[in-house]
Amino acid sequence: MKKSKKGSYDGKITLVDVALAAAVSPITVSRVINQPEKVSEAARLKVQKAIDELGYIPNQHASSLASSRSGVIGVAIPSLSNVVFTDVLRGIYKVMGAAGYKVLLVDTHYSPLEEEKMVRTLLSQSPEGLIITGGDQTPACDQLLRKSRIPLVQIMELLPNPIDMNIGFSHLLAGADVVAHLLAQGYQRIGFIGARMDPRVQQRIRGYTQALAKRDLFEANLIATSPEPSSIALGGALFKSLMAANEGRIDAVFCANDDLALGALFEAQRMNIAIPKQLAICGFNDIEAATYVNPSLTSVAVGRYEMGVKAAELIIQALNQQPIDNKQIDMGYVIKQRDSTHRQQ
Incomplete structure (x- = not known):
């Protein structure tokens, strides 16, 4: 990395640049980014300060190749504007964010063909897990999901033959x-x-x-x-x-x-x-x-927020190779009776 005469940097900031600025090894910088639990707090603070000052953006694709982990969870829902799915997403984001995962969200517009296209897009990003809506996948999409060999949760309905894990209700x-x-x-x-x-x-x-x-x-x-x-x-x-x-x-x-x-x-x-x-x-x-x-x-x-939370938790359990007692969970439902059906007899 070299400075120009005007004081700005020529070229892209690299991991080596961060290591030099923080006076640590490139391996330490990599660990701070990908495995912070393995680095001392003092080293993390030094590296994070250098990252902030240099404006360094980690190359997630490169780090995923090196570690075989992308830190990405793919989520496919039928509608970004439907409040029903907004509640589910709140649960997913809460759990995934706390666990250090990033959520890559796609909208399938209630179309199995669009869903197949979006699943291909998600898989191209090397996600560690997927959460998708329902079981109405095209045969090609179904095969893509089965061959991906990553944890998958199908949500919003109970399915007779889920691909992997399933959370919903009848x-x-x-x-x-x-x-x-x-x-x-x-x-x-x-x-x-x-x-x-x-x-x-x-x-x-x-x-x-x-x-x-x-x-x-x-x-x-x-x-x-x-x-x-x-x-x-x-x-x-x-x-x-x-x-x-x-x-x-x-x-x-x-x-x-x-x-x-x-x-x-x-x-x-x-x-x-x-x-x-x-x-x-x-x-x-x-x-x-x-x-x-x-x-x-x-x-x-229906407990939509809770469904999102549980789906995210199942993905994390699977990624951590923790035992999963029940891979299909019935969330149930409740008829909330209010005035519109309460006729006195």
Whole structure:
């Protein structure tokens, strides 16, 4: 490294430059960056001071080649804007950050083909572990993940044949339990509103359909769905469509998520339908707004933050070669009953 006449450095700051500035060996600098626990506090402080003063940026690709460890955990989720996944990510980031890992995050836009592309991108960065959403991978993506030979956690749903580790809950049983809850409150003609129609929404529909069919209460026109992304506006539009298709003979609506449920609730109020006396509404995911609307919204709650924490912990356990007693964890769910389904009988 040489100084120019103006005092700035010519060329890129190197690990050797840091070693010279800190008066330590290059090996010590490397250990401070990659294995700080093996270096004395005094040496770490000297090296960190030199790094800060020189503006040195470690070459992570080079260090990963040397140590066979990248310090990177890949995470693939369907949507960066969906608050459901925001909660999961908070849990992942908290655990991974505390353990010294960096999270490389990609958005698959609810597309298996995009997910395959993004998984290839993640694997090209030599991650030490992966966390991905669900089990709807393409055959090619499935093979990529199996051949990667790194710890993998599939989250958000329970899978019959997970690739490695799996954390989630049964959307099928949740859908059936919502129907049972509404029937127990005295409602009979129960509609379903869904959007986006990803695999987890489809499982909720199956649970809903099976529960009604078992009681001989199912009719095809009780379902209103759209492939469009969920929104409050879409929830209102689908509710109007559902009511029109049934000539108003609907006394309860199970919505695939809370955005749709809020839209249905607001539209019902515009139509002067009394909730819950004339109509019950139940959502899914239990977002914060569910508690504060009037009437408050019944919804299915899942420990999303806790799911993110547990997924990250499993990855770290696997990387540390610690025993994992259960590679598939059922997080369960709770139907949070609020005013929108609480009809006095």
